[in-house]
Amino acid sequence: MSYCNTRRWKPKIQMGVRFFFIIVCISIIHVSIVTGCRNVNKDNMKVNDMTTSQKQMENSISFDNPVPTNISKPGSLWSTVWDFVSGDEIREPVNPLGPFEVDLRVSEPPASEGLKVCWIGHSTVIIDIDGLRFLTDPIWSRRCSPVDMIGPRRFFDPPAALDQVKFVDGVIISHDHYDHLDEATIRRLGERDIIFYVPMGVGSHLRSWGIPEKKIREHHWWEGTRIGFDHQLVATPARHFSGRGIFDRNKTLWASWVITGKTHRVFFGGDGGFFQGMKTIGELYGPFDMTLLEIGAYHPGWGEIHLGPKNAVKAHSAVRGKVLMPIHWGTFKLALHTWTAPAEEVIQYAKTGGLPLLMPRPGRMVELPEAPLISRWWEEPEENRQLADAGLDSFSYAK
Ligand SMILES: [Fe+2]
Numbered sequence: 001m002s003y004c005n006t007r008r009w010k011p012k013i014q015m016g017v018r019f020f021f022i023i024v025c026i027s028i029i030h031v032s033i034v035t036g037c038r039n040v041n042k043d044n045m046k047v048n049d050m051t052t053s054q055k056q057m058e059n060s061i062s063f064d065n066p067v068p069t070n071i072s073k074p075g076s077l078w079s080t081v082w083d084f085v086s087g088d089e090i091r092e093p094v095n096p097l098g099p100f101e102v103d104l105r106v107s108e109p110p111a112s113e114g115l116k117v118c119w120i121g122h123s124t125v126i127i128d129i130d131g132l133r134f135l136t137d138p139i140w141s142r143r144c145s146p147v148d149m150i151g152p153r154r155f156f157d158p159p160a161a162l163d164q165v166k167f168v169d170g171v172i173i174s175h176d177h178y179d180h181l182d183e184a185t186i187r188r189l190g191e192r193d194i195i196f197y198v199p200m201g202v203g204s205h206l207r208s209w210g211i212p213e214k215k216i217r218e219h220h221w222w223e224g225t226r227i228g229f230d231h232q233l234v235a236t237p238a239r240h241f242s243g244r245g246i247f248d249r250n251k252t253l254w255a256s257w258v259i260t261g262k263t264h265r266v267f268f269g270g271d272g273g274f275f276q277g278m279k280t281i282g283e284l285y286g287p288f289d290m291t292l293l294e295i296g297a298y299h300p301g302w303g304e305i306h307l308g309p310k311n312a313v314k315a316h317s318a319v320r321g322k323v324l325m326p327i328h329w330g331t332f333k334l335a336l337h338t339w340t341a342p343a344e345e346v347i348q349y350a351k352t353g354g355l356p357l358l359m360p361r362p363g364r365m366v367e368l369p370e371a372p373l374i375s376r377w378w379e380e381p382e383e384n385r386q387l388a389d390a391g392l393d394s395f396s397y398a399k
Pocket of ligand 1: 177240241271
């Protein structure tokens with residue numbers, strides 16, 4: 001084959017390989033979904049009152065959602081495949097992003113008062129709240145995948161090395177999907193004097209990775225842990241699913257989290273679609289100084305298990321949030337939309353609702369109530385990053 005012919009056929013071959021790969025993946029997912037549903041129906045019970053994750057795993061029982069939930073919209077399978085194959089969205093950055101500088105305060109002890117946050121990427125956020133430091137869904141690996149060589153690769157390096165992030169008191173995990181529970185990161189954090197706060201069943205993963213039992217706190221929904229006199233973590237319901245393979249669908253629980261300190265309150269939504277129970281969370285534990293809510297990886301077929309920009313704004317109001325910090329976007333290619341679309345859309349929805357957004361560049365530590373703050377780091381010109389590094393974020397819709 002001549003060079004010209006090779007060039008002509010290469011995109012078609014790549015398209016064919018990609019299409020084959022997707023069909024295989026969707027088949028696996030479909031089998032997995034069916035398997036998961038069978039587990040729920042076979043046992044015909046909710047198991048959120050089980051006492052230990054070992055018991056739950058031994059009995060091969062699945063957890064259930066707070067309301068009936070489709071992981072993918074019935075009948076949407078082939079339209080999703082078509083969207084994947086035919087769409088012309090720019091699903092990942094064209095040019096390399098970063099490196100982003102980190103605020104050196106991540107290596108210093110958290111202040112005894114106040115609320116500071118630093119977005120590392122995806123759902124990984126450093127939260128300094130009234131003297132304690134928490135880390136949500138930490139992932140420092142290059143890919144969110146069960147294997148090193150394939151799978152979604154991050155758009156930019158973490159702005160801080162994991163060893164730079166010191167004085168972490170607790171790690172908060174929302175569920176066991178690869179982009180939220182990263183084995184390599186957990187193993188390294190497990191070498192430190194850190195407590196892992198996880199939904200019921202997720203502790204089984206941590207134990208298998210060598211994390212000692214004494215460092216693991218497993219929670220059912222509405223269960224909480226007090227930390228000292230001033231802090232409390234409460235696992236709250238979420239509308240999502242779990243599983244890291246074909247046969248473990250919904251074998252571990254998924255959760256959102258309420259994080260309270262002496263004077264501040266944060267709601268970490270994890271992954272999950274909107275449901276009316278969010279209002280109950282707001283009534284019981286709100287108002288929140290800040291919510292961390294997912295805006296990426298949305299698609300019409302996945303509307304019940306992901307918020308997306310529009311429902312993130314709705315969820316923020318439901319839980320009685322003050323400042324919204326969007327997460328779960330801009331880091332991995334996990335959906336079919338243009339990679340910047342979640343950011344641009346949430347800005348418009350927030351503007352319409354008069355809602356303050358906090359969207360600093362990765363690695364910048366922000367002290368609340370500094371909002372609205374929209375850095376537009378994703379527009380990525382060098383001069384923008386320099387402005388942001390100097391603390392002069394270049395755009396705010398309030399100005
Ligand atoms: Fe997830």
